[in-house]
Amino acid sequence: MSIAMVLPATQHAKRILEQIDNNRVTIIVGATGCGKSTQLPQMLHAHLKKRVLCVQPRRMAVVAVATRVAEELNERLGEAVVGYHIGGAKQAELEKTEILFVTAGMFLEMLKQGPTSLHPYGAVIIDEVHERSCENDCALACLVKLALHCKELRSLKVVLMSATAQVRRYSEYVQPLCDHGSGRAGQYAIGDGATVYNTTRRYLKDAIAEAGYAESAPPVDCFELGRSKGRAALEPLCELMARLAIQLVARTIADDEHGGTILIFAPTYAMIERVHNMLERGFPTASLPEGVPLYVLHSSVDIEDSMAALRGEDGASARIVIASAVAESSITIKQVTHVIDSCRACEVRWEAATGEASAHIVWVSQAQAKQRAGRTGRTNDGTVWMLVLKEWYHSFAEFEQAALCLTLLRKECLLLTCAQPKQLNDARTLLASTLDPPDVDTVS
Template sequence: MTKKNDIRLVLMSATADITRYKEYFRDIGRGERVEVIAIPSSPRTRIFQRKVLYLEQIADILEMNSESLSTKYCSGVYADADAGLNPDVYQLIHKLLLHIHQNDPDIEKSILVFLPTYYALEQQWIRLLFSSDFKVHILHRSIDTDEALQTMKVSKSCRKVILATNIAESSVTIPGVAYVIDSCRSLQVYWDSIRKTEAAGLVWVSKSQAEQRKGRTGRTCDGQIYRLVTGPFYKSFDDHEHPAILRLSLREQVLMVCCAESRAMNDPNVLLQKVLDPPNSDVIQDALDSLVQIQALVKPTSPRGRYEPTFYGCLLNSLPLSFDASVLTLKFGEVGALHEGILLSIMLDIQPLPILQPFGHQALCKMFRDNYFDESGKLQVGKKEATLIGNLCAFQFWQRMFKDMYRLEYLKNVVSTQEATASHPSISKPEEVWCAFHNLVPGALNNISEIYDDVMSTLHRFRPSFLGKINPPMYLQPSEFHHACLHHEVLEIEDMNSLLLEAENPHLDSQMKCAATPYVSPTDFGAALTVVILQTLIKEMKTQLAEDKKVSCREQVPGYVKQAFESEMCVFFVRGSCTRGDTCPFSHSSRARKPVCMFFLTLQGCRNGNSCSFSHDSGSLKSSSMTSGICSQEDKATSVCCKKLLPAGGDGYILVMNDKNLQFSCKLCHYYDPSKIVACTPGLHSVEPDLVTNGILILQNVADPSHLIIGGEHKLPVPWAKLQRVLWFADFDSDESINEKVLLQKFFENIAIKTLSETLSNLQVILIMNNTKFVHLQVDRLARECFFFLSESFMFDEATLGWFTDTPSYPNGMQVSAPVAYLFNMHPPTSIQFGDYPAELRKGLRKC
């Protein structure tokens, strides 16, 4: 593929409709053709058989009444019937499980049961809870799949039963499955235009999905598949599932098309009509109108014009998040809570979340969450918002406690060995133990960290204006935060009974837990402020969506005249239950303004749609906007940036490192006292007489930052306590690119060790480098691993302070490629939590 760029490869499941794909690419061009290549299965000495049974055969096996099977278990005769699950279906599955177990003595043969929702999994699990014949496992996106699969070992004493949603159709391979019970239902996500949010509903699977589920067995032994529909009912299924492009709002897809650089592709009205399943043109237009409303697109000014993306639209399209999560991230950035906004937005998109959710134990799930955020206080928080804030606090607790402890130990190791490793060593086992001790999922925490870095990288490539000033993460406050793990708490027997704890659950089997609860108090990590910001921004987003309706329904009523002081409609009167009559302070007129629906303005949204007694119209929604309206790009560099690099008042000293030809230091002398500037070069150079005359202090041949900062090879000519700025001028040549990251890592590690050991609270680190290089080298992450957090960044004024030799890359679209000054502040770990570590560092340095 890398050598022949004229080949396009499409990988698809064996159940895909290959004929449609071939037909779609029929007119691809002269001299081109479509070939279908079947990838053979791995060679096996034996071909195992698969037998499919429907309700008719199941009724015979279980000796059930075979009359009205479709009505009882499928709510109808054909696939247009309601796909809901009634108690009879759960009972039927339970009978089937018992029948299989009693008639097949080989208990190593596992049973896989497909159910559509988390609630359905719970209902079936409850029926199996007290059975000693089965070991039940759960596969659902809210549960860490890798961990769940690791626990699925073949048991010699009981049969393994896996209850799974459609995640088990193709995402995972489960060994030893001999039986599949297929409820033939699935959960399908669609765009609810009334609630202005994505919703989900139960649907019947397609025949291709059923075949995919069938393929989960018959791999290592003969398999049997029980489909809980009748044969005729199954025949009425669609051959393939309904395409997602016909079910979604298409805002994300339309924006992506509009942001395409090619003029042949960036018109959604044209391009989307050429896809395999073209969406309705009205849906495309609704998406365009919505994107114009939030200022992600600019409407064409002429009939032949096209919708053009704004900077805000291009940035939304580039973030590695869903559409709504991207909008929320940028709004948080606008109000100065960027770190919290990114994390909350990621948690909107992913599963599992950091806080452990023991399946089937709702009381225990709530207890685990309350240890990080208890919403039962003064704040009125919705369930979904409370879950997000709780998991945010859990992530912050992990950073503040475990990660900071690890970072500190790593720096101590650097001091003792005088060496930095290319990457931090693996900490998987200690992390697993610590997370289990505090009811956290390590895989989820690390997944969030990786996505966080990706989001930050995108922001630094585009440089929105709010990157100019970044507040530190709220979990750094209060600085005296302390948590001491108490004795290992073991759940008492009566607690186990009250919570219906399963004896063999790996997270609940008399595991020792930290008893120092709550781990995070309501006053820690700025949780209360984050709740207020989240609620306000969600209202703002919902209001923007509601404003798509230019005129509210009430204003379309003939004869309606808007009054200056109009009473809200009495909700009780609408329901026929108002007893106040003429004394009621609310209006009993059908034309009165409805009160605002508070559920509509939450993450969950209002479930009542048009039948809601309250208003969903933008005219009734009072927007308390926190943001300026649209995310704009940073302004170009000006000479003002020079003042931001200098200590206030002109009292402190400046240390300039990696200034190869001393050009930058020479320029800096025009704006600051030269006698208070110490310039370091990585090599030996002839020094200009002007620099000597000005009194600038010059140290040459400082190639390794550790030699100056914590080593003895070079001695700083001024006390470190007088330093207020350390500037690293990262202007690398192309042949030095291999060593860039190693040098920067060494620089941050050594300056962190120096700052922490001598408590240099006024020292600020400033990095000057090309923003694309900043992203490529993951400098933000390198700094955070050494307790430095980016507080400010701005375009570097080359005309005033010297030109970069570092070759900039050519940015795409509205991305930026230019030298930027990055200002970092140290936020040291608390000595209350980690002891007198400055003394330990000083002791280690004296031994070097």
């Protein structure tokens, strides 16, 4: 029996498809690793006998999921059955690819052309709908506007998917599309039972004890966000991540299956570089065994190099992947035995008073932490090391803030103003219709 056949999403296929048949909009919630991203496009394509458009929030997720679906269908990626389009690069026959994966930004470009861009498709899947990037929120708002006002899109099936979305909010948001049917969006929860393997969660004190400091370890309070400012304030965190990774590599080689991966989440490229340098150099009392490769996953890294990190086909006894938020959702990295989560993210805010944007290190939301933890427990048991005290974690916001409410919206306003459909080219009106509308003064 293939792995796809035992995935929870596949086991729930009949009931999921019933919901989609009976509703114009369906919201599907399933635990990380349950197979939503790879199985739903295949199921819908086979069931509807129509083309399916799949929207992912990030370039790497688009390529990774499209590659996996092509492998499962035993089709060549980029030909008539499965392909992707990520702006400057594509592997698809755009006029006829049956299952097409695109970024939210590329989906916005399609919507700008009007409803005719969606005519060839029987269904649109917006995966990881919980992600609150400007592109994700604008794309959903544009889709709702077009589907609501264009008769030619009445038969289009819309599927929203996530492991951590606020289902009630999204259901209320898309409710206008459902007035001519049941009056509400269909909902299906694959459930927590979708987790195939066990995941253990450990916190900051456990991580410090495990990290193998030769002398006295740094005090817990030096890891609290906001106690000090500047790059030097993050140095203890970088050292903890590097020291812990070295210890976990040794444990993985000794105790776990051959070829395990240690995945580290760092909020900025500068921190990724710092941890990488520490691991390469080692410490006086601890260093990586020879032959353990280091990989980086970041939006600036070449897609092919990123795919090599996901595949883990280097033959090494263990490997380390240091990643930004690009690895947070949708992708499966081979045999992740440990996740080291800094529990921090980089948030860019535009200040109206100064007219400038600046980057801030902030705590992740609980939903983001759950997504990161979901990178293990997918193909094997795993441990998540959260570099915060448990009480700090429980004080985190439940969900991340919408980027539309934080950033200067010049790019989004220009994009919408250039849209062909009249329902989209009034930027003020469109942005006011998003899930969390930005401040009116910012749009003005």
